[in-house]
Amino acid sequence: MINEKYAESALTVKIIGCAMEVHRTLGNGFQEVIYQRCLAIEMTKQGLNFSREHEMQIYYKGEHVGRRRVDFFVEGKIMVELKARVQLDDHHLAQAINYTEIYGLEIGLLINFGNTSLQFKRVYKPKRRTL
DSSP states (O other), rough: OOTTTSSTTTHHHHHHHHHHHHHHOSSSSSSSSHHHHHHHHHHHTTTTTTEEEEEEEEEEETEEEEEEEEEETTTTTTEEEEOOOSSOOOOHHHHOOOOHHHOOOOOEEEOOOOSOOOEEEEEEEEOOOOO
């Protein structure tokens, strides 16, 4: 599953593996916070450094405009946003992409525990077009 064309592939595979173990053990149907707590336990067992409910500052043109919490910030490189929905929609994906962009991260993960199968997406900071 490691694919070097993806940024931080080995690390994202490890995080996804932790999420798969949580989903395999719990299944779907719990609140997001339960999955968050279980994923924290699993990532700790796997030796990953992370902060949970990591508060990040948001700036607009150099001006502080607020802050937002991401579910996990792993190894100081990867934002992980969790959901517990039957199905992800474009809004969830846009939120995760926006986080990678606003925080200046190369990659993030959007993980959904709410479906009968674990859903995950690697999200990247969009490349801006130059005119």
